[in-house]
Structure formats: C-alpha cells, structure tokens
Amino acid sequence: xxxxxxxxxxxxxxxxxAATLIVAAFxxxxxxxxxxxxxxLDRGASIGLIAIGMTVLLIARQIDLSVGSIFGLCGIIxxxxxxxxxxxxxxxxxxxxxxxxGAINGLLTVVFRINSLVATLATMLAFRAIAHWxxxxxxxxxxxxxxxxxxxxxxLEIFTLRSILFVGLIxxxxxxxxxxVAGRNLFAVGSNPEAxxxxxxxxxxxxxxxxxxxxxxxxxxGALQSLTTNTGSPMFGSEILVVIxxxxxxxxxxxxxxxxSALGTLGGILTITALTTAMEFQxxxxxxxxxxxGSILILLVVxxxxxxxxxxxxxxxxxxxxxx
Amino acid sequence: xTRPLDSKPHLVKRFRRETPLAxxxxxxxxxxxxxxxxxxxxxxxxxxxxxxxxxxxLTSMSIIGIIVVGMxxxxxxxxxxxxxxxxxxxxxxxxxxxxxxxxxxIPAFVLAIALAGLCGLVSGVLxxxxxxxxxxxTLGVGTIVLGIVQSLVGGVIVYGTNxxxxxxxxxxxxxxxxxxxxxxxxxIAGHLxxxxxxxxxxxxxxxxxxxxxxxSAVPVRVVRAGAFVLTGLCGGLSGALLGLTLQSARPLVGVxxEFSAxxxxxxxxxxxxxxxxxxxxxxxxxxFVQLLTNVMVLNGVRTPDQGFVLGLLIAAAVALDLALRxxxxx
Numbered sequence: 001x002x003x004x005x006x007x008x009x010x011x012x013x014x015x016x017x018a019a020t021l022i023v024a025a026f027x028x029x030x031x032x033x034x035x036x037x038x039x040x041l042d043r044g045a046s047i048g049l050i051a052i053g054m055t056v057l058l059i060a061r062q063i064d065l066s067v068g069s070i071f072g073l074c075g076i077i078x079x080x081x082x083x084x085x086x087x088x089x090x091x092x093x094x095x096x097x098x099x100x101x102g103a104i105n106g107l108l109t110v111v112f113r114i115n116s117l118v119a120t121l122a123t124m125l126a127f128r129a130i131a132h133w134x135x136x137x138x139x140x141x142x143x144x145x146x147x148x149x150x151x152x153x154x155x156l157e158i159f160t161l162r163s164i165l166f167v168g169l170i171x172x173x174x175x176x177x178x179x180x181v182a183g184r185n186l187f188a189v190g191s192n193p194e195a196x197x198x199x200x201x202x203x204x205x206x207x208x209x210x211x212x213x214x215x216x217x218x219x220x221x222g223a224l225q226s227l228t229t230n231t232g233s234p235m236f237g238s239e240i241l242v243v244i245x246x247x248x249x250x251x252x253x254x255x256x257x258x259x260x261s262a263l264g265t266l267g268g269i270l271t272i273t274a275l276t277t278a279m280e281f282q283x284x285x286x287x288x289x290x291x292x293x294g295s296i297l298i299l300l301v302v303x304x305x306x307x308x309x310x311x312x313x314x315x316x317x318x319x320x321x322x323x324x
Numbered sequence: 325x326t327r328p329l330d331s332k333p334h335l336v337k338r339f340r341r342e343t344p345l346a347x348x349x350x351x352x353x354x355x356x357x358x359x360x361x362x363x364x365x366x367x368x369x370x371x372x373x374x375x376x377x378x379x380x381x382l383t384s385m386s387i388i389g390i391i392v393v394g395m396x397x398x399x400x401x402x403x404x405x406x407x408x409x410x411x412x413x414x415x416x417x418x419x420x421x422x423x424x425x426x427x428x429x430i431p432a433f434v435l436a437i438a439l440a441g442l443c444g445l446v447s448g449v450l451x452x453x454x455x456x457x458x459x460x461x462t463l464g465v466g467t468i469v470l471g472i473v474q475s476l477v478g479g480v481i482v483y484g485t486n487x488x489x490x491x492x493x494x495x496x497x498x499x500x501x502x503x504x505x506x507x508x509x510x511x512i513a514g515h516l517x518x519x520x521x522x523x524x525x526x527x528x529x530x531x532x533x534x535x536x537x538x539x540s541a542v543p544v545r546v547v548r549a550g551a552f553v554l555t556g557l558c559g560g561l562s563g564a565l566l567g568l569t570l571q572s573a574r575p576l577v578g579v580x581x582e583f584s585a586x587x588x589x590x591x592x593x594x595x596x597x598x599x600x601x602x603x604x605x606x607x608x609x610x611x612f613v614q615l616l617t618n619v620m621v622l623n624g625v626r627t628p629d630q631g632f633v634l635g636l637l638i639a640a641a642v643a644l645d646l647a648l649r650x651x652x653x654x
Contacts, residue, residue, distance in 0.1 A: 129631035287474035294467030
C-alpha cells in the first residue's frame with residue numbers, strides 16, 4: 001500500500017495528466033481536437049510562464065506570492081506606455097519592470113532577511129495597490145488592436161506565439177536544471193543552504209537571481225497577456241496564485257525546497273489547463289473550479305509531507321519540525 | 325571578583341544598547357504616533373473630533389478587531405498568517421443569513437460560526453499535525469471553503485430576512501453600540517487567555533522555540549492548531565456580525581480583511597517570527613491604522629493611495645521589528 005503510494009508520488013504527473021486527459025476526452029466531445037488543444041495550450045502558457053519562475057524559486061526554498069500582482073502591473077505598464085513609446089518598446093519596459101519588481105522581492109528576502117512568504121505577501125499588496133493607483137482601478141485599452149490578432153495566430157495547428165515561448169523556455173529550464181553547474185547549485189541551495197555555503201556557493205546570490213528570474217517571467221506573462229487582450233487591468237492575475245502553486249506542486253516540485261523538475265511543471269501546467277478547459281466546457285461554475293484547484297493543492301501538499309519517496313528525505317524531517 | 329558579563333565585552337555592548345530611550349521608543353512610539361494622528365486629524369478636518377466620527381471608527385474597528393484577536397494568536401504561535409480569513413468571514417456572513425429562514429436567527433448565527441471554526445480546524449490540523457506551511461495551507465483551505473460556501477447558495481448575493489436581528493446588532497446597550505461590546509468581550513477574553521492562562525503560556529512557548537516547548541511537554545501540535553481554530557471562529561463571528569449589519573452578503577465580502585488584520589497586528593509591534601506579543605498591543609496597532617485611514621478618508625485621499633500608505637506602513641513595521649530584534653531590544 002505504502003509502496004504503491006510512493007510509486008504514485010514519483011510518477012504522479014504522468015498518472016494525473018493521463019487520467020485528466022482520458023476523463024476529459026470522454027466527458028467533453030471534441031476535447032482532443034487540435035483547435036481545442038491549441039486554445040487550452042495558449043491559456044496554459046500564460047500561467048505556465050509564471051510557473052517556470054515559481055519552480056525555480058520553490059527549488060531554492062523560497063516562494064513569491066506577488067507573481068499575480070507583478071503579472072497585472074507589468075501588463076498595465078506595457079499597455080499604458082504604448083502611446084508614448086510604441087508597442088514593442090513599451091512591452092520591453094513592461095517585462096523589465098517585472099525583473100525590477102522581482103529584484104525588490106529579492107532585496108527584501110536576501111538583504112533585509114525577511115521570510116520570503118511574508119515579504120512577498122507585503123509586496124503582493126503593494127504592487128496591486130500601485131496597479132490600482134496607476135489605472136484608477138479602470139481597465140486601460142491598448143493602441144494596436146491588430147497586434148492581439150497576430151499574437152493569437154495558430155501555427156502548426158497547435159502552437160501560438162505564447163505557447164511556443166512557454167514550451168521552449170521550459171525545455172531550456174529543464175536543460176539548465178539538469179545539465180549545468182548553476183542548475184545543480186540551485187538544488188544545493190534549496191536542499192541545504194549551509195552545506196551549499198560550505199561548498200563555495202552563495203545562497204544569497206542564487207536566491208536573489210531566482211527572484212529576479214521569477215519577476216521577469218511574471219512580467220513577460222503579464223505583458224503578453226495584455227498585448228493579446230489589448231487591455232491592461234488591475235484585476236489581471238488576482239486569482240492565479242493558487243492555480244500556479246497547484247500546477248507546480250502537481251509537477252512534483254516541493255514547497256520545502258531542494259526538489260523539483262521543469263518537465264514536472266510542464267506536466268502540471270498541462271494537467272491544470274486540461275482540467276480547467278474541461279470544466280469550462282461542462283459549464284461548471286468558477287467557484288466549483290476554485291474548490292477543485294484548492295483541493296488538488298492541499299491533497300498533494302499533504303501527500304508530499306506524509307509520504308517521502310526517498311529514504312534520505314526522512315532524515316530531514318527532524319530539522320523541519322520547526323515551522324518555516 | 326568580576327561579574328560574568330565583564331568577561332564578554334560584546335555581550336555588555338549588546339545589553340547596553342537596551343537604553344531606556346529605546347524601550348520607550350518601541351513601546352511608546354505607537355502611542356505617540358496615535359497622538360500625532362489625532363492632532364493632525366483635528367487640525368485638518370472639522371469632522372474628525374465629533375462623537376459620530378469616533379463611533380464610526382469604533383464600529384468599523386470592531387469588525388476587524390475580532391479577527392485581530394485571533395490573528396494575534398496565529399502570529400504569536402509562529403504561524404505567520406491566516407489567509408483563510410476572507411473565506412471564514414464569507415462563511416459566517418452568507419450562512420448566518422442564508423440559514424435564517426430554515427433554522428431561525430440564533431441557531432443560524434451559531435451554526436455559521438461553528439462551521440467557520442471547522443474551517444479553522446482543517447487549516448489547524450494541516451499546519452499543526454501534517455506540518456504544512458501555514459500560508460500555503462490557509463490559502464488552499466480558504467479557496468476551497470469560499471468555493472463551497474458559494475456553491476451552497478449558488479454563487480449569488482444573499483439577503484437577510486429578519487430585520488429584527490439587524491436592529492439588535494446595530495442597536496446600543498447603555499449608549500454603547502452592540503458591535504463594540506461584542507468586540508470588547510472578545511478582546512478581553514483573548515487578552516486574558518494569552519497573558520494569564522496556561523494556553524497563553526503554551527502559545528508563547530511554541531512560538532518562541534517549538535523544540536524546547538515540546539521538550540517541556542507542551543502539546544505543540546494542539547496549540548498550533550488551536551490558534552487557527554480560534555481565528556476561524558473569530559472570522560466566522562466577525563462575518564456573521566457583518567452580514568447581520570449589512571443584511572446582505574456577497575461571496576467576496578471578506579476580501580482584504582486578512583491584510584487589514586495582519587497589518588494591525590504587525591504595526592502593533594508583534595513579531596512575525598512569533599514567541600511574543602499581546603492582544604492590547606495588536607489592538608493599539610489596529611487603532612492607529614483605523615485612525616490613519618479615517619483621517620485619510622476625511623481628507624479625500626483615494627482608496628488606492630490609502631492601500632499604498634498601508635503597504636508602506638506594514639513594510640516599515642516589519643523592517644523595524646527585524647532591526648530591533650537584531651539589536652536585541654524588542
């Protein structure tokens with residue numbers, strides 16, 4: 001029983017993804033048609049880009065609760081600057097703003113030594129407040145409506161620009177995490193910062209860069225979202241946090257740090273997207289979808305806490321009794 | 325014979341930093357800030373120093389204040405924050421109104437609070453027994469509970485059917501609004517439990533050093549879970565009162581209250597790392613935040629700007645706490 005559960009924990013992404021796809025294919029007619037999948041993938045790409053950054057942060061034993069706010073704020077910036085700068089420079093500034101906001105989070109965590117959960121909880125509020133302040137709580141329209149149509153073009157039957165970017169980046173992340181020294185250092189920092197310091201890695205620097213990376217990706221996702229919808233809204237991204245953390249955790253990345261994979265996150269995003277699309281096609285109300293997402297998150301986090309696939313993980317329990 | 329400290333000069337230096345002035349600054353700074361806000365308010369707006377205005381501040385403070393009492397326990401026990409508060413408020417508000425026609429006003433009120441407490445229990449078990457990070461646990465549980473409550477009533481706004489309950493909640497006893505009285509009772513009870521009872525000592529011990537606390541036979545898991553149950557109950561009570569006052573409840577009625585409560589507790593000088601703090605300090609923090617908001621509203625500061633000021637305030641309070649902690653004062 002326990003053995004099979006451990007198996008499940010290790011291969012859960014594939015099991016859950018396959019189960020979701022099979023059920024969805026039976027319940028929703030035409031679910032496996034290419035245009036449905038392309039639509040789903042396009043929507044998943046938006047949260048997927050943010051999830052890439054979140055994966056890196058969770059591996060480094062940090063978290064960023066402000067990604068939803070960064071997403072919204074950078075979208076607003078890239079739309080509001082369009083009249084003065086032109087479309088592409090404005091989008092560039094929006095993405096750059098994401099990196100700057102991420103650097104603020106990193107600064108609070110690394111220099112001021114505030115727990116990243118608390119620091120990003122505060123910045124989540126602050127960034128959202130700035131978004132409302134800039135827009136006076138009104139959606140802002142963009143200047144070039146044709147661009148959003150270009151961005152929604154479907155290539156090769158299944159990819160949009162956004163989803164190509166997402167899949168490409170997550171494959172890059174996979175290569176980076178598994179093949180490079182820097183990627184291995186990230187795992188070292190997340191699983192044991194003291195040991196990492198002793199081996200000549202600077203945890204602070206790694207964590208700081210991870211925050212910038214996460215902010216940058218949230219900014220990229222926000223800018224793309226605003227260009228695709230041709231709007232910047234202070235409400236964008238206010239409910240995606242649970243979904244993103246759920247997707248990353250489904251993919252086997254652990255909230256306690258030191259463990260995770262890019263391909264797992266890809267699987268997690270595909271699962272969550274398939275689930276959302278299927279539920280929407282069945283016209284299940286948004287609040288029931290929230291229950292499903294929350295339940296997935298809680299169930300898997302509990303599973304992670306109680307069942308450990310590796311024996312050496314057991315040794316870590318004693319040090320982790322103290323609440324983080 | 326030398327005293328033990330003389331052999332450790334760095335310790336002497338550390339302890340000497342705790343000058344009376346610094347102590348006054350940490351304890352009395354907030355009072356001073358409140359006085360400044362009062363003076364500024366009185367000078368800037370003729371409406372500020374009226375009894376009607378103060379009654380408004382007190383009433384709106386009461387709804388959040390009930391949550392602040394619970395949140396204080398969560399922070400002191402080292403549980404960081406309870407983000408399921410909007411869900412427990414919605415649970416209290418929606419169920420206490422929706423169940424009125426079926427059960428009657430008082431059983432609906434009690435049941436709504438009990439169910440909110442149950443939500444707190446779920447978070448508490450996840451945090452205390454399973455050992456999940458409190459913010460993740462309460463975020464997840466909050467999402468689930470809010471969804472369940474909405475689907476119970478079909479995702480619509482619920483209206484009250486019994487105006488008599490609204491009249492009672494909005495009424496006064498001996499000239500004091502009922503809401504304020506309820507808040508006072510909750511606050512005094514919370515203060516006595518935290519400062520005078522074995523449970524309070526256990527809470528402090530668990531937040532200060534869980535390993536030592538466990539070694540001293542403190543039931544660490546129960547104490548941690550208890551803080552979240554308490555916050556659940558407080559959220560439910562606050563939500564039910566809010567619902568009865570407004571006689572209508574939207575599903576998102578409680579959004580933002582969790583941050584207001586956390587802001588108040590942190591501004592009150594209770595460390596986010598746990599182990600110390602008291603209910604009165606949190607309430608003084610709340611008073612400061614409420615008066616500041618009131619002055620801003622009276623002076624026509626826009627809501628987003630208010631949010632900005634409060635965000636800066638919470639950041640400053642956390643930074644101050646950490647700076648003082650590093651110097652060994654607070």
